[in-house]
Amino acid sequence: MAENATPDRLVSQGPSEDDVVAALDSLDARPETNLIGALQEVQDRFGYLPSPALEAMSERSGIPLSRIYGVVTFYAQFYTEPRGRHTILCCRGTACHVKGAGRVLEAVERELGIEEGESTPDLMFYLETVACLGTCFLAPVIMIDNEYFGMLTPQKVAAILQNFRAERQ
Amino acid sequence: MTRLDSIDALEKLRGDLAAQEGAGVVVRVCSTGCRALGALSVCEALEREIARRALGSKARVVRAGCHGLCAGAVAVVVDPQGIFYQGVTTEDAPEIVEETVVGGRIVERLCWSLDGEAVPLKHDIPFYKHQTRLVLRNCGVVDPASLEDAIAHGAYSAAAQALSDMRPEQVIEEVLASGLRGRGGAGFPTGRKWQFARAAEGEPKYIICNADEGDPGAFMDRALLEGDPHLIIEGMIIGAYAIGAKKGFIYVRAEYPIAIQHTKAALEQAREAGLLGESILGTGFDLDIEMRVGAGAFVCGEETALIASIEGKRGMPRSRPPFPASFGLYGKPTNINNVETWANVPRIIEEGSEAYAKVGTEGSKGTKIFALAGKVRNTGLVEVPMGATLRQIVFDIGGGIPDDREFRAAQMGGPSGGCVPADYLDLPIDYDSVKQVGAIMGSGGLIVMDDSTCMVDIARFFTDFVQSESCGKCVPCRVGTRRMLEILTRICNGEGEIGDVERLDRLGKMVLATSLCGLGQTAPNPALSTIRYFQHEYDSHINERRCPAGACQALIGYRILEDTCTGCGVCLKACPVGAISGEKKQPHSISASVCIKCGACHEKCRFDAIVVE
Ligand SMILES: Cc1cc2nc3c(=O)[nH]c(=O)nc-3n(C[C@H](O)[C@H](O)[C@H](O)COP(=O)(O)O)c2cc1C
Ligand code: FES
Numbered sequence: 001m002a003e004n005a006t007p008d009r010l011v012s013q014g015p016s017e018d019d020v021v022a023a024l025d026s027l028d029a030r031p032e033t034n035l036i037g038a039l040q041e042v043q044d045r046f047g048y049l050p051s052p053a054l055e056a057m058s059e060r061s062g063i064p065l066s067r068i069y070g071v072v073t074f075y076a077q078f079y080t081e082p083r084g085r086h087t088i089l090c091c092r093g094t095a096c097h098v099k100g101a102g103r104v105l106e107a108v109e110r111e112l113g114i115e116e117g118e119s120t121p122d123l124m125f126y127l128e129t130v131a132c133l134g135t136c137f138l139a140p141v142i143m144i145d146n147e148y149f150g151m152l153t154p155q156k157v158a159a160i161l162q163n164f165r166a167e168r169q
Numbered sequence: 170m171t172r173l174d175s176i177d178a179l180e181k182l183r184g185d186l187a188a189q190e191g192a193g194v195v196v197r198v199c200s201t202g203c204r205a206l207g208a209l210s211v212c213e214a215l216e217r218e219i220a221r222r223a224l225g226s227k228a229r230v231v232r233a234g235c236h237g238l239c240a241g242a243v244a245v246v247v248d249p250q251g252i253f254y255q256g257v258t259t260e261d262a263p264e265i266v267e268e269t270v271v272g273g274r275i276v277e278r279l280c281w282s283l284d285g286e287a288v289p290l291k292h293d294i295p296f297y298k299h300q301t302r303l304v305l306r307n308c309g310v311v312d313p314a315s316l317e318d319a320i321a322h323g324a325y326s327a328a329a330q331a332l333s334d335m336r337p338e339q340v341i342e343e344v345l346a347s348g349l350r351g352r353g354g355a356g357f358p359t360g361r362k363w364q365f366a367r368a369a370e371g372e373p374k375y376i377i378c379n380a381d382e383g384d385p386g387a388f389m390d391r392a393l394l395e396g397d398p399h400l401i402i403e404g405m406i407i408g409a410y411a412i413g414a415k416k417g418f419i420y421v422r423a424e425y426p427i428a429i430q431h432t433k434a435a436l437e438q439a440r441e442a443g444l445l446g447e448s449i450l451g452t453g454f455d456l457d458i459e460m461r462v463g464a465g466a467f468v469c470g471e472e473t474a475l476i477a478s479i480e481g482k483r484g485m486p487r488s489r490p491p492f493p494a495s496f497g498l499y500g501k502p503t504n505i506n507n508v509e510t511w512a513n514v515p516r517i518i519e520e521g522s523e524a525y526a527k528v529g530t531e532g533s534k535g536t537k538i539f540a541l542a543g544k545v546r547n548t549g550l551v552e553v554p555m556g557a558t559l560r561q562i563v564f565d566i567g568g569g570i571p572d573d574r575e576f577r578a579a580q581m582g583g584p585s586g587g588c589v590p591a592d593y594l595d596l597p598i599d600y601d602s603v604k605q606v607g608a609i610m611g612s613g614g615l616i617v618m619d620d621s622t623c624m625v626d627i628a629r630f631f632t633d634f635v636q637s638e639s640c641g642k643c644v645p646c647r648v649g650t651r652r653m654l655e656i657l658t659r660i661c662n663g664e665g666e667i668g669d670v671e672r673l674d675r676l677g678k679m680v681l682a683t684s685l686c687g688l689g690q691t692a693p694n695p696a697l698s699t700i701r702y703f704q705h706e707y708d709s710h711i712n713e714r715r716c717p718a719g720a721c722q723a724l725i726g727y728r729i730l731e732d733t734c735t736g737c738g739v740c741l742k743a744c745p746v747g748a749i750s751g752e753k754k755q756p757h758s759i760s761a762s763v764c765i766k767c768g769a770c771h772e773k774c775r776f777d778a779i780v781v782e
Binding site: 031033034035036037039040067070071074075076077078089091092093094095096097098099100102103106107110130131132133134135136137138139141146148149150153154155158 | 202204205206239240242382383384385386387388391423424425426461462463464465466467478481482483484485540542543544548549580583614616618622627630631634638640722743745765767768769772773
């Protein structure tokens, strides 16, 4: 998952009509043959799936809006609300679990003051858990955007998040 | 790359590449799994050093895939000698170049060590010595970003052979005779599945590579796609030819960014070189393969759900029959195999089914890749013949349990599997034997648990997982797993009731028998298998309100041993909630009412003065 592209303006007002048109004009995947791919592209652009974009997609493709929403709400990685710019994926997989992933997640939640599925008020971070990052040899693992952090302890996590924030301010 | 319009052109290119491949030193850095620990900077540092010393004509760095011994990240192999270095950082680059690349000498401090002795060569390290790396043979060797490098290492020769010398039926017969069974979990004979798809009426036919790898603790498919993507594409070409498909899909989960990147690049290269598209290698056979990325649903690993997802629908499974072989993608005959299954195919064609079937057991042929993780020293990717024992995998290859703890169980098969206890360490592992002991081979995740792992908590963990991943379509799975989770949660919280184990057992068997798809039909396995082997742990939780492993947070507390505490104050600083108090140099204490049991103090204490009880 790339860094979310949510510009601050979008958060308060949502995308403009032009933004939506531009996004749909530039799709590689056609919703008719690859709905999930098309939704992924829209989400890569806005950081989430704004409802005007879904409505426009439905209109253009002829796919009923209800079906599009059905798909969007089924998959964990589609979001209908703006999220923090950097996605933190906390692994809750088996290997991570037996090596203390629960405490790592608690530490992230404590450090950021949010729970799984929420964004920080400054929209810096969005926190989510995943089933396994396929990096079990580094358990417990978290991923921030596309970067892995492994062999974590609650202390290390706090330091990583503080550094991450400091580097970007 | 120029288009290869005939098999001769492919073989000529292979010959030219072999002639170019001089005698230089090749430094192969794992640039995929090890990326998490800075492998890319290590590559850059090595390249800088080689350039600075103008060694460009004598040495090169390959950004290879996973070497397997992930515990040794960042792992580097220097060829042709086959020297294995572990824990490599950017600072080690000058020394590796000076000593090994230029001088041909060994940097001992970076070597694997056995009883204090350095073991410099990869094939002497016990982790590798006890493996049979056939499917993984080029993983960690080839540059996954380069089609030329793959071809130089033999890629697409089996596909060329199948397309030119064999009829589709012959290919299927060969795969059937090899005894290959699906590596995605259920172990269905691959050749049979191909036969069904070939015989099925309807056009066009499709093939799919299932790279959803949703089982937590499994990373075999990830490593294969990242480290040797052309092997999978080659397997798919052979399969498509055999069943008569012209279109294929690779469905990769979104959590694998490197696998997505490498697969996409490999597909593009293959297309450009005429290895995909119209008239592959001039043989008149057409196939294109498209990649699709998942959107975060475990159940989409199930074949009918995966097909629904490619069709742009909610990823809900449907009941079978009809099987995808007759009614699959867009209602057409479809053959779906797992990544590792596809990866086995080229070797069967190349070496013949007879040679292939020499490895393995009576009912399970070939090798199996396991992702070894959890409480084991040498975490990583392991490939062994079917029929190897858990003891060989966990102890001979895995190096045993760290911190001198005791082996408790191995969790096999992820959320559909079970926990295999120490009694079965010498059981030869194949599809059938594992099933008999209440687990499943599954995709190959193997998580080792020691005596600090609570088996009730593990059952609760998996039930929580399947409960939240249940798609909700059928009642037994949607409601049954929820009720099971409630019971397990209250047991872990010390609120278990007499009769809960029996209730769980009954409920589990009901969910198992009545669910719609494989998710629900196997969801109770973790609970049932832990009840079968570790019922005494359930009893301790329920009758004594005690967690013998010291893992269930509600049933434990932390206490500072007054006599051992030196009053250093480290725990006091580590505590995130200020539950610890004490004067410097005086024994400290923990306030139980403030403590959130995060374990930070326990982890930080250098004097073992904090105990869990
Ligand atoms: C809940 C569930 C999840 C599954 N997840 C996967 C998976 O991640 N990868 C996979 O290859 N097969 C998975 N399977 C098995 C597939 O349904 C299917 O059997 C497999 O892809 C067939 O390939 P094979 O014959 O090569 O093993 C899953 C099955 C179920 C019921
Ligand atoms: S279990 Fe956490 S990365 Fe696999």
